[in-house]
Amino acid sequence: MGHPDVSKSSANDQLRLHVQSDTEATVQGAPKHGTGDSMTLASDKGAHERKEDIKEEPVSAAESNRDGGDEEEERPPLPPRPSLLKNGEKPGPALSTIAKPTTALSSVDIQTLSFPDGTRGTFSTPASRAVSQAVSFSETSGGQTTPSRKVSRTGSFDDAASLMSYAPTLKANGDLMSLLDDGLNSQSPAWKLLTSQAESVNPFENIEFEDNSLSNFEHEFDDIEALDSKSGNEEEVLSQWKSKLKHYLILSSAGKPIYSRHGDQNLINGYIGIIQTIISFFQGAKDPLMGFTAGSTRFVVSTDGPLYFVAISKLGESDAQLRAQLEALYMQILSTLTLPTLTHLFTNRPNTDLRRPLEGTETLLSSLADTFTKGSPSALLSALECLKIRKSQRHTINNTLLKTRTEKLLYGLIVAGGRLVSVVRPKRHSLHPSDLQLIFNMLFEAGSVKAGGGENWIPVCLPGFNNRGYLYMYVSFLSAFEDSTNPEGRPSTASSKSREDEIAILLISADKESFFELKQMRDDVVAQLEKNGSMEIIKAAVRKGRPSTTDIVPGTQLRHFLYKSRANVQFTMPSFSPDFSSLLARRRLMTLYHNLHASTHAKHSHLKVLHCVSKDSISLAWTTPIFEFYCVAGPNASRAALAQGANKVIQWVKREEERVFIIGGAVF
Amino acid sequence: MAARGPTGTRGGNNRFAQFKLVLLGESAVGKSSLVLRFVKDQFDDFRESTIGAAFLTQTISLDDQTTVKFEIWDTAGQERYKSLAPMYYRNANCAVVVYDITQASSLDKAKQWVKELQRQANENIIIALAGNKLDLVTAQPDKRAIQTADAEAYAREAGLLFFETSAKTSENVRELFTSIAKKLPLDQAGPRNPRSGGRGGVELRPETPGTQSNGPCAC
Numbered sequence: 001m002g003h004p005d006v007s008k009s010s011a012n013d014q015l016r017l018h019v020q021s022d023t024e025a026t027v028q029g030a031p032k033h034g035t036g037d038s039m040t041l042a043s044d045k046g047a048h049e050r051k052e053d054i055k056e057e058p059v060s061a062a063e064s065n066r067d068g069g070d071e072e073e074e075r076p077p078l079p080p081r082p083s084l085l086k087n088g089e090k091p092g093p094a095l096s097t098i099a100k101p102t103t104a105l106s107s108v109d110i111q112t113l114s115f116p117d118g119t120r121g122t123f124s125t126p127a128s129r130a131v132s133q134a135v136s137f138s139e140t141s142g143g144q145t146t147p148s149r150k151v152s153r154t155g156s157f158d159d160a161a162s163l164m165s166y167a168p169t170l171k172a173n174g175d176l177m178s179l180l181d182d183g184l185n186s187q188s189p190a191w192k193l194l195t196s197q198a199e200s201v202n203p204f205e206n207i208e209f210e211d212n213s214l215s216n217f218e219h220e221f222d223d224i225e226a227l228d229s230k231s232g233n234e235e236e237v238l239s240q241w242k243s244k245l246k247h248y249l250i251l252s253s254a255g256k257p258i259y260s261r262h263g264d265q266n267l268i269n270g271y272i273g274i275i276q277t278i279i280s281f282f283q284g285a286k287d288p289l290m291g292f293t294a295g296s297t298r299f300v301v302s303t304d305g306p307l308y309f310v311a312i313s314k315l316g317e318s319d320a321q322l323r324a325q326l327e328a329l330y331m332q333i334l335s336t337l338t339l340p341t342l343t344h345l346f347t348n349r350p351n352t353d354l355r356r357p358l359e360g361t362e363t364l365l366s367s368l369a370d371t372f373t374k375g376s377p378s379a380l381l382s383a384l385e386c387l388k389i390r391k392s393q394r395h396t397i398n399n400t401l402l403k404t405r406t407e408k409l410l411y412g413l414i415v416a417g418g419r420l421v422s423v424v425r426p427k428r429h430s431l432h433p434s435d436l437q438l439i440f441n442m443l444f445e446a447g448s449v450k451a452g453g454g455e456n457w458i459p460v461c462l463p464g465f466n467n468r469g470y471l472y473m474y475v476s477f478l479s480a481f482e483d484s485t486n487p488e489g490r491p492s493t494a495s496s497k498s499r500e501d502e503i504a505i506l507l508i509s510a511d512k513e514s515f516f517e518l519k520q521m522r523d524d525v526v527a528q529l530e531k532n533g534s535m536e537i538i539k540a541a542v543r544k545g546r547p548s549t550t551d552i553v554p555g556t557q558l559r560h561f562l563y564k565s566r567a568n569v570q571f572t573m574p575s576f577s578p579d580f581s582s583l584l585a586r587r588r589l590m591t592l593y594h595n596l597h598a599s600t601h602a603k604h605s606h607l608k609v610l611h612c613v614s615k616d617s618i619s620l621a622w623t624t625p626i627f628e629f630y631c632v633a634g635p636n637a638s639r640a641a642l643a644q645g646a647n648k649v650i651q652w653v654k655r656e657e658e659r660v661f662i663i664g665g666a667v668f
Numbered sequence: 669m670a671a672r673g674p675t676g677t678r679g680g681n682n683r684f685a686q687f688k689l690v691l692l693g694e695s696a697v698g699k700s701s702l703v704l705r706f707v708k709d710q711f712d713d714f715r716e717s718t719i720g721a722a723f724l725t726q727t728i729s730l731d732d733q734t735t736v737k738f739e740i741w742d743t744a745g746q747e748r749y750k751s752l753a754p755m756y757y758r759n760a761n762c763a764v765v766v767y768d769i770t771q772a773s774s775l776d777k778a779k780q781w782v783k784e785l786q787r788q789a790n791e792n793i794i795i796a797l798a799g800n801k802l803d804l805v806t807a808q809p810d811k812r813a814i815q816t817a818d819a820e821a822y823a824r825e826a827g828l829l830f831f832e833t834s835a836k837t838s839e840n841v842r843e844l845f846t847s848i849a850k851k852l853p854l855d856q857a858g859p860r861n862p863r864s865g866g867r868g869g870v871e872l873r874p875e876t877p878g879t880q881s882n883g884p885c886a887c
Binding site: 336337356357359360361363364442446447448449454455456457458459460473512513515519 | 695703707715716717718719720721722723724725740742744745746747748749752755
């Protein structure tokens with residue numbers, strides 16, 4: 001970690017690489033830039049000033065780029081670093097063509113940088129959002145080939161001004177306070193007073209200003225009308241289609257449509273043709289197309305054998321994140337067909353229509369796609385969430401599974417509302433998060449399995465385990481809200497509310513004839529769990545739901561967090577309610593997390609701590625070899641409160657580690 | 669879940685028989701809807717495709733003394749699951765082959781299934797042909813693609829029970845299963861006992877009708 005990597009800095013990398021990672025780095029304003037004691041002030045105040053700015057006539061991006069420095073009185077002078085300036089201006093030309101007034105907020109990005117010589121400085125980069133965006137984000141978002149992310153992030157986090165700094169984070173605990181806390185006490189009493197009144201503002205509460213990028217999000221998952229040539233609704237259908245914020249297209253390299261999240265075949269055929277032509281053109285030039293940007297929309301292309309996958313997003317995910325989503329769709333296809341079958345189909349007939357072999361799995365692809373569009377912490381972090389129960393309780397459940405295990409069992413899982421309760425597995429085989437993502441999607445997001453109401457026997461290929469063959473999965477559901485003897489309890493509400501409280505028992509075998517053997521094991525498991533009280537414990541934990549942040553850290557300003565344990569590939573988080581229970585609020589939160597994640601996971605980034613201040617939230621990303629941590633608080637919360645909350649959460653996780661995570665698991 | 673319900677019909681001089689039933693047919697003809705109507709008396713207007721196969725049970729009383737328990741395999745209709753079908757019909761005592769009376773092609777598919785069953789499945793298997801989605805043609809008679817008489821003639825010729833059903837309105841659903849039950853050889857008990865399975869894949873062992881080696885019902 002933290003080796004001072006200053007030598008290789010290219011112009012583009014200035015912002016990051018000049019940040020020095022000396023020991024015990026603490027953020028403090030450098031007096032020589034005259035912002036000394038007011039750094040927090042500047043950033044916090046910035047949040048307020050921005051709101052006012054917006055009400056004024058929007059300044060065009062180019063203009064503010066030029067004049068920005070003079071216009072706002074509190075803005076400190078630009079740093080005398082030619083490279084930085086150059087950097088800031090570089091995307092300039094593009095600006096005039098892309099920037100809309102709404103993105104041209106004259107706000108301040110505070111950059112705190114450490115220089116190789118040990119000095120530090122706080123800079124505000126001029127207001128043109130697109131520019132600073134391009135600088136602070138496009139390089140830091142992982143694995144992009146084109147530096148044009150700026151336009152795809154017109155979301156609410158455009159204003160995520162960056163206050164980045166490096167810090168040695170090997171010592172997981174305790175550092176953060178010293179890192180973020182310094183200089184906080186220098187706030188003026190009046191400001192403190194003001195903040196203390198306003199700090200209860202929740203994230204994204206005051207967003208109605210200009211952010212209309214998500215205004216259609218409520219309708220994102222609505223169906224598009226069928227094209228009807230008679231009534232001539234083409235235009236309307238097309239505008240519905242175009243208003244979607246997220247599209248996923250799958251086509252064969254021969255240009256046959258395979259899947260589209262929105263729009264029926266008549267509608268998308270033309271686009272499929274265009275996109276196939278574009279991709280093939282680059283393919284032919286031996287320079288595969290990875291992605292491109294049009295207006296505020298990012299297109300990411302990924303090619304897997306005979307299949308082309310395209311994600312079209314206005315939600316501001318990074319290329320790497322979109323690519324991971326496409327990968328998951330590919331895994332879903334493999335899970336249905338297996339790799340040899342897929343390859344075989346296309347070797348025999350390159351223009352195979354894959355829709356037929358995939359028939360009936362569109363719902364799985366769509367529910368996967370919608371999970372990404374809604375924003376899924378699990379998908380973002382590539383990690384699993386576990387049901388929080390006591391270690392000894394989990395131990396009992398593990399042992400029950402082990403004791404009732406039949407010979408044919410490969411994996412045995414108990415899952416409650418998408419959260420893992422217990423796993424047993426052979427010593428040689430671990431379970432891949434990507435495989436579990438597919439299974440959970442099938443069981444808890446797509447309705448088809450559960451709606452049947454019986455027990456299920458599902459052939460499934462788990463590509464992470466082995467993409468060449470099928471495994472057979474026995475699935476049976478129990479509800480946390482009723483007796484297992486009365487499965488017909490609540491027919492009407494069964495599909496609407498029960499996703500979070502369904503308990504599923506999954507028993508996976510390589511033997512397709514082992515249904516009744518596994519069914520027997522399931523009966524034994526359930527009987528045992530009921531006998532030793534574990535079933536009641538699971539049900540109670542499910543009913544209780546996730547704790548809220550204030551349950552975890554009483555009185556904290558944090559409104560939400562994600563904590564991923566790297567070693568366990570698991571994460572934990574508090575409940576989305578009350579602040580993020582709506583679809584839209586949750587999407588905003590997830591967009592923020594995506595941005596933080598993209599910045600800390602950029603390919604060459606050594607970013608360990610990232611603190612973002614925007615007009616509707618403040619947030620923090622913190623990565624160490626042990627964990628990844630992301631949290632968010634209201635816009636007026638102080639940085640000290642954020643840091644303190646973060647530390648408290650980390651301590652809580654440490655204390656509860658064996659409850660919130662499955663450590664080791666049961667092997668046989 | 670459904671399988672957990674104790675049948676409670678043991679003892680006395682009651683007759684209790686258990687039979688394995690498989691549903692086959694093209695995708696989207698309404699196999700799962702028929703089962704859901706029969707087992708839970710429910711109907712979903714928007715049902716997603718079955719993935720793999722679902723296993724359900726339902727018990728019906730033919731008369732005061734006779735109870736029949738169906739163990740139902742509701743299979744997915746997609747082509748890619750075809751190779752798994754023998755696993756489900758291998759030991760079946762009865763089968764319901766479903767087609768959609770508004771889709772001409774679905775009867776062709778049904779005929780293929782019938783042929784396959786008559787060739788490969790249990791010799792004494794009782795097959796019922798069910799033309800589903802009757803509610804659609806009741807509302808709009810011009811939607812009908814397969815005339816009742818044609819299907820009936822085919823059924824008679826092939827020796828099948830025949831019903832036109834609607835899972836939505838539940839028309840003829842109960843009748844369908846009841847008439848199957850009546851045709852089953854009630855004197856012999858079911859093919860085997862599901863609870864006694866134990867290890868070794870007892871259930872799916874080929875050609876073991878009448879196996880009762882594992883003792884009485886253990887539910």
